[in-house]
Amino acid sequence: MPEFYDNRELSWLKFNHRVLEEAQNVENPLFERLRFLAIVANNLDEFYMVRVGSMHDQILLEKPADNKTGMSVREQLDAVYLKTQKHNKDRDKAFEKLAKELKDKNVHFLRPENLSSDEKEMMKQYFDQEVMPLLSPQVVDPKHPFPFLANRQSYIIVQLNMKNRKSLGIIAINRQFLKPLVFIPGKKAVKFMRMEDLILMYAQRVFRDMDIEGRSVVRIIRNADLDAEEAYYDEDIDYREFMKMLIKKRSKLRPVRVEFSEDVPKELKAILRKRLKLTASQMFIVKSPLSFEFIAPLEEKLHSTHRETFFYTQLTPQVTPYAEPNTSIMRQILDHDIFISYPFQNTTPVLKLLQEAALDKKVVAIKIALYRVASESKIIAALTEAAENGKDVVVAMELKARFDEENNINWSDKLEDAGCKVIYGVDYYKVHSKIMVILRKDGNLTQTFTHVSSGNYNEKTSRLYTDVNLMTANKEIGEDALEFFNLLQLAKISEANDFTHFLASPMGIKNKFIALIQEEIRVHNVHGDGHIFFKMNSLTDKDVLDTLVEASKAGVKVDLLVRGICCQIPGIPGVSENIRVRSIIGRFLEHSRIYYFHAHGEEKMYISSADLMTRNTEKRVELACPVYDAKIKEELKTILAIGWKDNVNARVMDEKGDYKQVKKEKPAINSQLQLYHRAYQEAEKDFPETLEVDPITWDGITREIF
Template sequence: MPDSACYKNRELSWLQFNERVLDEAGNKKVPLAERLTFAHIYQTNLDEFYMVRVGTLVMQSESEEDERDSKTHMTSKEQIESILKETKRLEKKKYAIYTELLAMLKECNIEIVNFKLVTEEETAALEEYFDEHIAPFLSPMLLSKQQPVPFLTNQQLYSAVLLSNKKGKAKIGIVPCSGVFKRLIELPTRPGVFVLAEELILHFVAKLFPKYTVRGKSIMRITRNADIEVGDVYDEELDFRNIMEHLIKQRIKMAPVRLELSREIDQEAQKELAKYFGIKNSHIVKVDTPLDLGFFSDIRTKLRAMPTLFYKKRTPRPSSMLDMRKSIIAQIEKKDILLSYPYESIKPFIKLLNEAAEDENVVSIKITLYRVADKSEIVDALVDAAENGKEVVVVIELRARFDEENNIEMSKRLEDAGCTILYGLEEYKVHSKLCLITRSINDSVSFITQIGTGNYNEKTSALYTDLSLITADKQIGLDADKVFKALLIEETPEKTTSLLVAPKTLQKSILKNIDAQIALAKEGKDAYCAFKLNSLTSVPIMEKLIEASRSGVKIDMLIRGICCLIPGIKGYTENITVVSVVGRFLEHSRIYAFGRENPNVYISSADFMTRNMTKRVEVAAPVYSEVLKQKIMHIFETCFNDDEKGKQLHPDGMYYSREINKKPLNSQEKLYDEAYKA
């Protein structure tokens, strides 16, 4: 059997991950209000997937080059066909779950109804509401050869109406269904019973086209390609921030890659819609649920009086390793600190920055920012430091997809405060999570270095699982200084001593560490690797993992999302086990461990993906403290043994639930319990 049989297509693997998200929406053990959230996350995940990944494949399929998936050798066209087929299957599953959720909401005295379940009296009241509160804000349009095709905004709701005039000539009407009016419209006769605004508009849409007969109608939503790169809008007369602002404007006008309909309409009308909006007929998808599940957040608000319908309230705990009443810098100089989010609070790191902003011995603060919170205390601390005369260097990545606008605004604020701003590198995105505080005491230099797996974002630190290492180790500080010095002259470091830095040294070091375990296995010794990642797609690393498995190295992997390597295949990957945990918090930390006894342990910003290894600046940091190593491996083992939210990837390429503990283990709840007890 060739090695290629060990691989799975990246896009289809991602759809499997999103199905695991959908499974949580259908999980009866999850509180009802949280199930609503998972359903909405599933939809928004899928929207972004179509905007980015399918958008890329569509452009590839239209080019003259025969681009294929490097692992399964599927063409772009074959991948699109498989994605559309799988999407239609998942829509059926989503509809079954949505129906179940509506039934459960009804038991909580909340109903979403259509006009089949509305009385004549209620219909008359809704018509009056439509006339007074919605119709004045609507702008109905006709598709016509005489007029330009109306621009439909990405992911907005529209009514598509099939019309005939008195002469029998067919027309298509378009009505925007989003506006100043509210989405959930309560029936005046039945409190807690709601009609969606788009359904109300669709029901009375004939009133907007009085000279026509309505032959058919549907709610419609377009998803546009968002895969646009800086080079596509490059203008040598603009600075990089202006280019990114231009890119954001260009993105909203890009070609559609999917058109969703809430009702069946005849094939001729579908073809006409596809022609008008420049989309293939095969990319029209029938959806039986509402096309936008964003209204679930409004329903969650209405359920707040019933706390049992939500997860048990948890708040990030103070770290037991630190005393917040004392200097953070002084404590870190004595020992390395590891913060584990969301179980432990990000506040010690924020206090560290605030302390550095005021410390007369601090000369500079350098940091890489990828995604920051809207109202960021971290940015506030950097501004304070700059205004206090510290040198503050901020590498802010303006190409962080869908966060460009926020990052542009943050860069302006930081620049106004006197910070030195870098926008990343032309060839590489700066994705590392690295902060370096440099101090000078009696002409002697010292460093406080923070390396993380997740963004400097207070909001996501309470929602994502991430690790943050803070150390006064001199060599790590010198390496971090090398990274920033290289970035300042638009380069990447060629060589470092302690830190592993992509694109030059990270992948080589990972392969070298795996080779060391292969050598142990060939000597008949215990050989082991453990990895916690978001995704695995890198062919060189997967080839090395296959080699390690065939040599007898035991490999345990926690991979939340995409996994292109199929484990358990005899003679190839039989020594590899892959588990995915999808639960209350988004698993986001990256851990690399090599060896069973006294392992070499790293935390990192990088997944094992081609882009992370070769197209981004990433940093992995060694963990030297035995106490912190034990803490990290405890986190790994707890998640790996999760049999409530963890599913195992089998040799058939499918994920299955498992029962390995006497009492089902929910790793996230266990780790939070431990944080509360610490």
Template sequence: MEEKRYPFTQNREISWLRFNQRVLEEASDPRVPLLERLKFLAIFTSNLDEFFMVRCGSLYDQMLFGPDQADAKSGMTPKEQLQAIYREARKLYAMRDAVYRDVNKTLQALYLANVSRKNMSRKQQKSLQQEFEHKILPLLSPQIIDAHHPFPHLINKEQYIFCELQLNNGKKRFGIIPVPSFLDRVIPVPDTRDDYMLVEQLILQHVDKVFPKSRVVFKTIIRVTRNADINLNDKDIDEDEDYRQYMKKILKKRSRLSAIRLEMYKYTNPEAVSYLCSHLHIEPEQVFVSRVPLELKHLFQVVGSAPSSRTAPLLYQPFTPETTTQLDPEKPLIPQIADHDVLLFYPYQDIDLFLKLLKEASWDKNVVSIKITIYRLADNSKVVDYLVQAAENGKEVLALMELRARFDESNNIRMAERLENAGCTVIYGFENYKVHSKICLITYQSHGQIRTITQIGTGNYNEKTSRQYTDLSLMTGDPVIGQDAIAFFQNMQISNLSGSYKKLLTSPRQLKHAVMGKIDRQIELAKAGKPSRIML
């Protein structure tokens, strides 16, 4: 029977997999510095994890509750989309295996590789065996699965050693060993420069010592990816419960959601697959075998911990953002921005000027308030530090914190609590909408008048990612934009999505209509033979 063909270019999910394939192609490109190729391998894997958790998770939910609802562009049902995703993802796994093998082989010549036992001397093997017996084995919690020891809950993206055992009485049982996440995952190989094994590989190698009274028939490493597409319903919030507490409860549920994907390292057999599929309630098409480590975050650690004298020639030359000539960082910034607008272009220009503006505002005796929207923050955010400082200095600080920033929810909850404890006012946006706007309003007194400095940008108030992603940041003393920003924050506090503004375009009420009107205007000019231009 001929396989049904789909217009993949019209399907969002398959199109995204094509994008991630291009990330993987960067890892395979010999023109890319060797250690940068490692980073692309790690980014590809992280991207794919999130794709399965979110996009496949959403399709999985649709398949359960609306199985016949077809995608408007491709005409595919949720099940058909998932099956197409599984087929395409399997090809990407094979491609990643080949790329990793090629890069790691090159790294072996540089003694900076993930090596196997067969590549080691007897002395090195003995040393790692002692490492396992003295520092790892005492920390393991192995379990034989039987009537008295039921199949455990497998935590999302955590790794487990899974094996089939033949007991002394001749019976066969499955065994499982959680790989402790608190252990250092990268284990240096003795008498090499920077070669290493991974802790899960070392445990897998010595499974027989973990189950000494059984014969190991089969062994592998497994990793489960769970649906992370949590559905938020404000109707579920108790009247006496605030939104932050509700989000904490929802996040606890995420770790228990349905399995979407099972990965197995190198080895598989029909009995193990059947058993795991049965207990995880998945189909064999959701099982993927990888010839490379299932989690590649360690590659950043490998690159970062090796001596710079060795890694520098194998990386892109470091880039240092420039400071803009529009501002003198040695002088107060508020008067300069009040005098002329400043547009920063990250990462080519430094976010430190905006951070300096916040710090200055937190101490300036003329500043009366700072208001800001927050979506994603760095782990040790200077933005939060300066907002806390401003509140402690008696200034009004308002933060509209979007708790639904995917996979940053816990960090945002912690930051919201810190801001509240410092005396800041924290609000959480609207039902059915995420607040993606990036706007910061500084209000100050000057010569008996209220004046404003407004920052509007793309991206996030995140010092780390601002040095990786291209974004724009406008800082202006324009009084009309300042009045719009005042109205914006007032509308946010009273849940008014229909507010009117003179210069700001806000969604979901005004942005599309205004942009379409501007496009129509340029078309009219073009038809009349007059100069016209559209830049997006």
């Protein structure tokens, strides 16, 4: 197999290590570093629940080896377990260092050995009065069977000895009633103990008259990769009810990992290994917190004690210069295309478009695809108002959005109650597209207003993720959008030639992009100016990778700005020497998907909901929309260029597939901060003085890359 591709799973672990580096980065505020550690832990949980769970299923089904590296599923699992051991050690060191730095700032993670005699007495009283009554301990012996251990739930597990009869003791930590942190009152210092440590310390008071020979906090991670289409869906059952049953079933799948907070006796490990049907390589000792559920109450406490330097300086999304705040957004879209760049610019134009449409008597229909929605959603409120006003509101709600299923089920119920037509996509394909179209009839004139985005209709993530948005009244794009929803309503997937402008997976995006890469090769052979620039979350599709290697061999310059998984290894002579790969991990999650083909100056550009992963190109309903407006093209090129020139948050991949921090030079370019600074300037607002931004020449940076 070729050595110029990386394995998907190992590439993901490299990505999570880049996130861990942000927790180690002393230039980040203290609490934000702790938040990065929480993200690292949560990412790893989900990776094991989905990807490692899936690999265990593949072994049972005897699935073939990885098509990029030739690694068997077993080899991939062994490599993942080995990398996880090192990853955990790095995480432990990062937490230990961070806890020390917090202590230096009078914020104390207390452990039993750190408590004074007065603090121990206070904790003992708190335990006896507030915690002990809420515990439900269980002994495991021949008369008391081993209980079910829930996914991502923390337990105190002890090895007991009573008159030479050994048994297991288990205490579930009930998060519904037990607070994650116990604070010790104080005027200056913030001192606290995690609930797990408190119960672990006083476990002997629970298991009285028994000797404890070993104890640990234990946390189980279970396989969550249960696909709806493979779970024997009965068409006679309401799909929402089926999904509710599926969620319950998923919570009881086989364990794939167990974590211990302490080194425990071999006997205790052996018992758990046997009961949970795990191998030794699936059991990990983690000295840093197993769960970061304490993050929210600690953040609240730190804010209440005015420790603002522990946090990023607050930034406020600005108004896009493409839209006037006090003018009808529909009129403006009829006049010109509108571009919005999250999180630097706010969601107001999108919300305003929906709200105007809900009240406009000439609006006939509103159609939208929802994947992840905020828990308190103004989008949903506007849709329900439109339906109540008699509009034909069609909502393609994806109930299979991983770990957001329950939220989406609840929203679908509310939308239907309001009179919206809720559809659930197409069999065997997730609808991951980000699109809305509004149909307006003014006499004989039919108008469409189309919004396409790389990101979700989610007000919360719009402040945390970088995404690009296009709003247009282009008639043909509007017709494509209406046809897209017509196909969904008929439970059909689009064919390659169904649209005039749109590209749609599973049939269109990959084939068209491969054709455009091949066209770039042909044009380069004539003119020598071939250039491809892709920005995305992940790149794994083997067919696309092979075609990019062809382009590199032909001399086409290929720039890949990939936040997460990237299976393309650059810089290998004779193979990928013309490919460059960079990744940005920073304050905001890089989520936008932008695809650029130079085409000898024609400059074909697309924004899309799709990464170039096989799951997106072949197993999801995705959209890519061309950008024709010259000014918006320049905006997109500027985003690509400033991202490429980032020398603060960027890493570059070398020819071995390893990532190195980009060398910091002057001017210091933090692309996310520069884009925010630019948004403030365009809105004629004062940028926070505490944030230093080196002056740059935007046009010069764009010309340098393009």
